[in-house]
Amino acid sequence: MDPRSEVLLRQAELFQGRLLLAGLPADDLLGQLPAASGWSWHAGELQTLERRFNGRCSFGVAPPPGEFDAAVLFLPKSRELTDYLLQALATRLAGRPLYLVGEKRAGIERAAKQLARLGRSRKLDSARHCQLWQVEIEQTPAAPQLDALAHHFTLELEDGPLQVISLPGVFSHGRLDVGSALLLEYLDNLPGGRVLDFGCGAGILGATLKRRYPQSELVLLDVDAFAVESSRRTLAANGLEAEVIAGDGIDAAPRQLTAIVSNPPFHQGVHTSYQASETLIERASEHLVSGGELRLVANAFLRYPPLIEQHLGACQTIIERNGFRIYRAVRA
Numbered sequence: 001m002d003p004r005s006e007v008l009l010r011q012a013e014l015f016q017g018r019l020l021l022a023g024l025p026a027d028d029l030l031g032q033l034p035a036a037s038g039w040s041w042h043a044g045e046l047q048t049l050e051r052r053f054n055g056r057c058s059f060g061v062a063p064p065p066g067e068f069d070a071a072v073l074f075l076p077k078s079r080e081l082t083d084y085l086l087q088a089l090a091t092r093l094a095g096r097p098l099y100l101v102g103e104k105r106a107g108i109e110r111a112a113k114q115l116a117r118l119g120r121s122r123k124l125d126s127a128r129h130c131q132l133w134q135v136e137i138e139q140t141p142a143a144p145q146l147d148a149l150a151h152h153f154t155l156e157l158e159d160g161p162l163q164v165i166s167l168p169g170v171f172s173h174g175r176l177d178v179g180s181a182l183l184l185e186y187l188d189n190l191p192g193g194r195v196l197d198f199g200c201g202a203g204i205l206g207a208t209l210k211r212r213y214p215q216s217e218l219v220l221l222d223v224d225a226f227a228v229e230s231s232r233r234t235l236a237a238n239g240l241e242a243e244v245i246a247g248d249g250i251d252a253a254p255r256q257l258t259a260i261v262s263n264p265p266f267h268q269g270v271h272t273s274y275q276a277s278e279t280l281i282e283r284a285s286e287h288l289v290s291g292g293e294l295r296l297v298a299n300a301f302l303r304y305p306p307l308i309e310q311h312l313g314a315c316q317t318i319i320e321r322n323g324f325r326i327y328r329a330v331r332a
């Protein structure tokens, strides 16, 4: 059981009604709270929850429709996303309680100040390195507009300006990541056909690839609903068409790809994790056609080349700059 769920269950009597668990972990909490339902924006956690609690969890960037007696927000990593989620939940809870639970190292004390903007807040519990806070929603705020919260910016790229729409919580929100910037300079000579941008974030790489290779079919994939929505908006803002998939890891990607391009993930929520990147490298060959290419940017200290050589073939370093490397490997 996730420690945040354990903290909630210490006061289980508060959570017996129609409760919405927003950003819930993929554990047994729904099993312990039979009247509760979940809202997730993480495709992998949703999949795990759906397997056990079919039909009780929704996915997306907005709370599911329906009436709730209360809601709990599991603190996400981003401060801007926390603001959006708290407001989105509060608009549905006039006269009812909204709870916030999170780990101390994830910044629950700071987030409690964000909660306090919605009404009189109080700390209910502190245990398992987590805190549980509550606020009664007296005055419902106006529904937050994702559009207004999005960062709109323009990247001046080699093949012209690219409009980017980045939603709260999306990787490198509102700016271009250094690793991605390097990869954007080295997108030449990719095999055309069906090309995947793995872990697409706001869709910068995928949109650039579609523009550079208009005959290719682009697929953008991310585990996070806010990233998927950002990518759709970025593509639309530039008049580009591509398939955008919400899915967890390379297993969710189509096969018969001619190229996989990625600035692969190194986080799972608030924690550092290379699992999705390692699995990408281990299974890329199952998704690539013969002659298909994997092109990655990564921190130079990450020991990806031996893994690439073990699972795909000879790994070439195209460039190393500012602590980042671009790797290239072709499936035999």
Ligand SMILES: C[S@@+](CC[C@H](N)C(=O)[O-])C[C@H]1O[C@@H](n2cnc3c(N)ncnc32)[C@H](O)[C@@H]1O
Residues within 6 Å of the ligand: 044, 170, 171, 172, 177, 180, 198, 199, 200, 201, 202, 203, 204, 205, 221, 222, 223, 224, 227, 247, 248, 249, 250, 262, 263, 264, 265, 266, 267, 276
């Ligand atoms: C380093 S960011 C790169 C984002 C974007 N491509 C860019 O260059 O700005 C990695 C992305 O991978 C996504 N991600 C994390 N875990 C994933 C998983 N298991 N499956 C698919 N995408 C994942 C994250 O949500 C994030 O958007």
